[in-house]
Amino acid sequence: MSMSKELVLRAEGKCELCGSEDELSMLVIPPKSGASIDDQVALCSVCIEHSDNPDQIDAHHWRCLTESIWSTVSAVQVLAY
Numbered sequence: 330m331s332m333s334k335e336l337v338l339r340a341e342g343k344c345e346l347c348g349s350e351d352e353l354s355m356l357v358i359p360p361k362s363g364a365s366i367d368d369q370v371a372l373c374s375v376c377i378e379h380s381d382n383p384d385q386i387d388a389h390h391w392r393c394l395t396e397s398i399w400s401t402v403s404a405v406q407v408l409a410y
């Protein structure tokens with residue numbers, strides 16, 4: 330899914346979980362509709378893949394989560410938990 334301009338600006342062109350700039354895409358936080366950017370997060374391909382397969386989370390890649398949990402962006406907080 331392509332990202333809205335607002336989301337790109339908020340994320341500063343980086344994955345909102347790990348800060349990677351590779352292959353960013355938009356993820357809508359369920360059960361939200363995604364109509365608002367508060368319901369969306371910008372994630373790199375690795376984080377997107379892991380969000381679909383939580384059992385296969387790479388602890389090394391996700392060590393950033395401790396910081397992400399304190400993000401002021403509610404959608405990022407929801408995903409981090």
Ligand SMILES: [Zn+2]
Binds near residue numbers: 347348373374375376
């Ligand atoms: Zn990432």
